[in-house]
Amino acid sequence: MRQNTKLTAVAAATAALALGLTACGSSSDPASSGQGDEATASKPLVIGASPTPHADILNFVKTELAAKEGLKLEVKEFTDYVLPNTATQQGQIDGNFFQHKPYLDDFNQKNKTDIVPVVNVHLEPLGLYSKKHQALSDLKAGQTVAVPNDTTNEGRALHLLADNGLITLKEGVGTDAKLSDISDAKGLEFKELEAATLPRALNDVDAAVINGNYAIEADLEPSKDALALEKGEGNPYANFLAVKRGNEKDARIQKLAKLLNSPEVQKYIEDTYKGSVIPAFGTPQA
Structure with missing residues (x-):
């Protein structure tokens, strides 16, 4: 009988403590205490x-x-x-x-x-790189350019190509540009690849648009090696x-x-x- 009374008291105390924690906020919630x-x-x-x-x-x-x-x-x-x-x-x-x-x-x-x-x-x-060409003017109709296949980086890549006269985009196209938004590809072919794989694809394409972090990891120096490079101002x-x-x-x-x-x-x-x-x-x- 005394044992039951003791367990009941402990249970009551535990319940009261739990109620108090609920009202005040538990210590695992940093915003509450x-x-x-x-x-x-x-x-x-x-x-x-x-x-x-x-x-x-x-x-x-x-x-x-x-x-x-x-x-x-x-x-x-x-x-x-x-x-x-x-x-x-x-x-x-x-x-x-x-x-x-x-x-x-x-x-x-x-x-x-x-x-x-x-x-x-x-x-x-973001930069355009090539192991086969030394200048933008070397890129000709029929050659292949690889671009990132995720929505925003592909749009960013296409704007870089357009800003450098390699393609023409439809009027009013925003940062989410895609290949179907090219109004004039000027004979270039495009290959969409996962961004991280683009440096490894340089041997298989004429040029590739590569994110800066992946370029650096591949021992490319964007400020020197890129045929074209994004501008920092207003980016x-x-x-x-x-x-x-x-x-x-x-x-x-x-x-x-x-x-x-x-x-x-x-x-x-x-x-x-x-x-x-x-x-x-x-x-x-x-």
Whole structure:
């Protein structure tokens, strides 16, 4: 009988404690209690990134700057443009650093995800490369140009080709241009490939439009090797730190955003990439 009374008392106390936690917010919810905030702040911040230059920049922050801000930073590398957003949406990582706004807008719309940019960091100029030709004028009718097959980067590639007189796009075509929007291909043939595979395809095509990070990974130097290169001024393709909506105010994210826009990171980008990657700090486009 005494044992039953003891168990009943314990159960009542447990229920009361649970009710109290429900009313006040559990400690696992950082937005609901100071203890939760402290617990979250002490956890490592895991950010997914493309290897170059994104992970390189993050690792510079990790080794040179993070400790001074009390930030524990972990960098998880991804080699594609889908998994970093999927992992961020599902909470497997805290955020990512690999993409620009047109790509994110398209991804969110197609995948019903809810990822938002936090702070711009840099621009990787998209370039046209070739192992067979030395100048734009060498590209002739009947030759093949490879372009990224994802919506936003393909549109970006086609605008680069149009800006350099290699093709003509239909009037009014926006950033989501596709091959069917070419009004005059001037005899060129096009091959759509996954962005990450484009450097490896250079031996099989006459030229390829390659994202800056993949060009660098392939030991191409955009500022010297590209037959044509995007201009940085007014470019909407700045790469940024991104998180699932609602996590923008996480103290760890705010610390990382501050560090990614610091003078030290600006110097690191300028000294390391020498124009192949350009600092593009500030607030992302709405």
